[in-house]
Amino acid sequence: MTGKVGLLGLAFLTLFIFGSFYIQLTGGPSRTQTARLDPFGDISVHLETQPDPPKTGGIPLILHLTDQSGKRVEVDKVQYDYEYQDRGVRTLKGERVDDGTFKAIATLTDVGEWQVHVTLVKGTQQTQITFILRVMANI
Known part of the structure; x- marks a missing residue:
C-alpha cells in the first residue's frame, strides 16, 4: 500500500512541475x-x-x-x-x-x-x- 501511495504522490508532483513549466512558457506577454x-x-x-x-x-x-x-x-x-x-x-x-x-x-x-x-x-x-x-x- 505504501508503494502505491508513494507512486501516486510522485505522479502528482511530476504533473505539477510540468504544469507549472507549461504555464510559464505559454503565459508570457506577447x-x-x-x-x-x-x-x-x-x-x-x-x-x-x-x-x-x-x-x-x-x-x-x-x-x-x-x-x-x-x-x-x-x-x-x-x-x-x-x-x-x-x-x-x-x-x-x-x-x-x-x-x-x-x-x-x-x-x-x-x-x-x-x-x-x-x-x-x-x-x-x-x-x-x-x-x-x-x-x-x-x-
Whole structure:
C-alpha cells in the first residue's frame, strides 16, 4: 500500500512541475507587436531572447522588423531602454546584425517583470514599442 501511495504522490508532483513549466512558457506577454513607422506604414516588431524565457544575467535582445508582406524593414537606429520596477532606466544601442535585425545584450539582474521600451528611428520619423519580459532565475 505504501508503494502505491508513494507512486501516486510522485505522479502528482511530476504533473505539477510540468504544469507549472507549461504555464510559464505559454503565459508570457506577447513578443510581437505592430507599430506605425513611415515610410513603411504598419510594421511587425518581434523581440526574441536567448534563452526564452529569459534568465538573469547578460541576455541578447534580438529585434526582427518586417512589413505587412513579411519583407525585412531597415531602420536608421534602434534604442533599447529597459527597467525593473523603479530602479532606473538602462539604455542600449541596437547593433545591426542583418537587414531588419538588431541586437543588444541586456543585463537583467533580477527575477520578475522587466519593461523593455524599443525606439525605432527612420529619418525624422520614430516610434516606440514596449515589451514585458518575465525573467526567470538562472538555475
